[in-house]
Amino acid sequence: MYFTYERPEFDRNDPLEIRRVVGEAYANALEAAKGGRCADYIPELAKADEGEFGICFADMNGERIEFGDVEKRFSIQSISKVINLAACLKFLGFRETFSHVGTEPTGDAFNSILKLDTVSDLPFNPMINAGAIQVASMLSNIMDFDELLGFAREFCMDGDIVLNEKVYASESETGDRNRAIVYLLKSKGVLQGDPDKTLDLYFRMCSLNVNARTLSNMGLMIANNGQNVKTGKHLLHPGYVRTIKSLMFTCGMYDESGEYGVTVGIPSKSGVGGGIVGAVPGRYGIGTYGPSLNKKGNSAGGIAALTHISHLLKLNVFE
């Protein structure tokens, strides 16, 4: 945590000052990455280079400030939960979506099944595995992967997103805990789709190849309430995006969400592939890539960078 609230005064709208701050954030991230390590629960993830880091900071005009490995593709992992939720809200609506998954933070690990088996038959929220699998089960009934991929490309303003076949194969082979979750949901009578189709869709979406720039675009889409900043096209109803931002704020950073809300305060979502997407409402989209993770499973460099930027540029939604 940052143990001070004091900050130097400067013009926070001056592009040069912003560039300076993002550059400092990049340097901080490289340093912080040394303290973490790559995810190893999937062989493909363990191969990442812990020293890599990239940040893309984009404003509503589409202007970008970039440092480091911003074009390096990596698997989106849990960040796809946001895309899945967005698609579910768009195509099935608020009422249907939240009839099958809750909106409460859990305080438990991302893959926990504790509450699912003791407190509630419905998964607590769409940002944990159980909830995201539930969302995937709903989507599996109305669209196939290609259609959802099409939506993801639009949502992230990135037509180059493709499936990372190696990661997908790795996910399918090692996804036994998620298999356990899907059958637990089915045994409780809440799963909405076929277990195999659901898992396949879920694993594929986790295996999308994105980069920091993709994530900054996704952040912009959310920051701009579902409207493409370039074309002006409305992809998602602002009300749905409002809900997404709220859930990213309360549940987006695994069991570090509360602390992140205090120190960073930007609706964000992380993935164990090393990505973080941040959406500063009405202002910025931020994407970071740093595969070295902290103990909570969040990118060590990404957290360091976003903390610095939020602190210096006063981007906390509760400033």
Added chain:
Amino acid sequence: MYFTYERPEFDRNDPLEIRRVVGEAYANALEAAKGGRCADYIPELAKADEGEFGICFADMNGERIEFGDVEKRFSIQSISKVINLAACLKFLGFRETFSHVGTEPTGDAFNSILKLDTVSDLPFNPMINAGAIQVASMLSNIMDFDELLGFAREFCMDGDIVLNEKVYASESETGDRNRAIVYLLKSKGVLQGDPDKTLDLYFRMCSLNVNARTLSNMGLMIANNGQNVKTGKHLLHPGYVRTIKSLMFTCGMYDESGEYGVTVGIPSKSGVGGGIVGAVPGRYGIGTYGPSLNKKGNSAGGIAALTHISHLLKLNVFE
């Protein structure tokens, strides 16, 4: 939940329109209150009139819109957790405070000790009983009740706050679960103060007599980043208030916080005495009183009123 995001257009800064909306919210609250019931774990609380409701909606100029029982005094209960946290931050600082209590939402009931005994020795956050008792233990070392009452009066801009002796006696007599919590914390070696002094301070603070107007003032203080809207005096560093708003958002409404964040989206805190305080950053302070509680322990009328107001006036922080 509200299952629509569509809203009529009107001038949301027009005082008459605002008054109309608050009036509708009041009517909704009276209706919603019929579906809940008073807290009964303390005899004093069970005596409340379930039909009562009051709302005070105040802007940064101190202008108020009020309906119903806004002068009726009731016990502040869990809302005192915000005052205690504010005092702890002011007098002991961020680092010391959060060395002894976490910042994560739990997804568990307000009085749960599950995580305390399985996941972490430190209470998850200052908005649940265990965390608030921990905060009280820190305060018990540096101030007595009279001093903390003085701070509460300033923080709520209400010099008439006094201890409700009956509620205090009732709390002390029936507070065995909180006694269990204080000794559990002590057994883990994390409690910072004497168990008896800690509990006495905690019970006293829960027993403060406030009304809806008091709570709207408290909301204003938070909405205005710790500065008294009337005198301009800075009571609390804006950074501390930022932290308080974030924790109110993620943890303020018991295990309904996530849903409330989605449907209302205003940093708020509720108490089983029937009060809710809401702080719309930079704009409004809202206080409601309605002792009829829903199943999560939040004021049924208060939730209904705040949902309506937030929806119509677009006060969700993620609009």
Added chain:
Amino acid sequence: MYFTYERPEFDRNDPLEIRRVVGEAYANALEAAKGGRCADYIPELAKADEGEFGICFADMNGERIEFGDVEKRFSIQSISKVINLAACLKFLGFRETFSHVGTEPTGDAFNSILKLDTVSDLPFNPMINAGAIQVASMLSNIMDFDELLGFAREFCMDGDIVLNEKVYASESETGDRNRAIVYLLKSKGVLQGDPDKTLDLYFRMCSLNVNARTLSNMGLMIANNGQNVKTGKHLLHPGYVRTIKSLMFTCGMYDESGEYGVTVGIPSKSGVGGGIVGAVPGRYGIGTYGPSLNKKGNSAGGIAALTHISHLLKLNVFE
């Protein structure tokens, strides 16, 4: 519970007296069955007649006292866990078996996965689903169903045991919770066999058609330390049977095992198909069938009958 320890004096070795006691037990069971209800988690089980009850009480000479529906076939369900454990011990040995499953009672429901996900990666004991699935995974590597069925027929001295195809189909279709368990075990790296083969073997063994007489034979086999009372053939090492008796005593009656140990005190195992097998060391084998279950999932009539018999004939191992 029986709230008295006082019993009339009579000759407890007199066959007529024993017949009288067993007859009373049968009458008690019919009465007790009215207070329970059939299992309904599998459609096939829900079709059973709640009024049915049968008891077969056999001594070491093979003499039988029988009342009621002793030839009615029903599915063995969880009682197969004992057969599986016996086969695992016989063919893989004590050390190998208990390298992959524990020996502790859990106090949780039979299908609980709580401890599996919080306390230990190994299932607590072979009498709960998770542990029995683990045992089945070991067996699936060394024998097919036909071989295991052959062992079951020998162990129960009943060559007529066959697979109940309807129950097996029903189990497979509705066994999602067990599917969740098998994948949870696999995700933890402890499962010993292929998930599908494991589950298929497990489901088939749960679907064996037995009757009260079969179970009394099985009880005799255990009571006689693994030696066939008729042929004198040693099927299982007495040491393995000792272990089985101990686990039946501490874990055999779901989360009613402790109470059953106090009031009945006979190593026993129940199944949701309505069966209970009891083994009075060195003396008797008891089989009961009564599909009306109490809240813990144990046969209401079976518990009543065994309580009466144990009490009157002083068969509690701690008399």
Added chain:
Amino acid sequence: MYFTYERPEFDRNDPLEIRRVVGEAYANALEAAKGGRCADYIPELAKADEGEFGICFADMNGERIEFGDVEKRFSIQSISKVINLAACLKFLGFRETFSHVGTEPTGDAFNSILKLDTVSDLPFNPMINAGAIQVASMLSNIMDFDELLGFAREFCMDGDIVLNEKVYASESETGDRNRAIVYLLKSKGVLQGDPDKTLDLYFRMCSLNVNARTLSNMGLMIANNGQNVKTGKHLLHPGYVRTIKSLMFTCGMYDESGEYGVTVGIPSKSGVGGGIVGAVPGRYGIGTYGPSLNKKGNSAGGIAALTHISHLLKLNVFE
């Protein structure tokens, strides 16, 4: 665990052979003690000498075989739970006792409050702290410590048992977790006595000074169904003793009870002071003292000695 069931043949009733076996057990215990460590949650316990070990093996004629530190006094700790339960059964009866405490093993640690707060308002059994405190609350209403001490002396056939004042002071000072438990029970409305009186009685009983010989006497009392082997006096109804043996078997060795049942199979109770009492029904009373504990909190030497003796002399109740 012992991974073999094979044993040499010899005359198991020959006093010389028995002495040889007990002597081997003593040697094994000294070795095993090196792998454990003393309890340290109470300062007084941490002062014990980890190398000490004593065993007293007594038959129904009062003949004793003793090795090592059999006269060394140490605090009885959890073994007092058996005495308390015995007194509760004697003076309040079976029905009253088990209206306020259960009979199920938990699989949780001895001081766990997990199930108490999630599964049941009543403590699971009288052998864990919560259940023993509940028993103490019942006793606190009908007798004072001096009277209960008198009963303990009779039950253990040892008039020299006194309160270890240092341990008692230590318990009281550091017993915050037990304080938490007593208030949790009170908050649930199940505690039967005054919290302070209850805890004081509980702490005092944990602080009784006994030695291995005392425990062997206590074992004899239980093995002889509540009748003093010397005077012939009936202290406790055999039915109550039967219940005690059953609960010792299923719950007596903390969360190692199931494994101990398999490998040793003698109704026993351990304490973190280093003692173990074993009761071989109708045959022997065994007391051991070895303060070096294994990871489950049971005396490492005591477990080793009892395993050896039970194995060689075939004392497992399920032999």
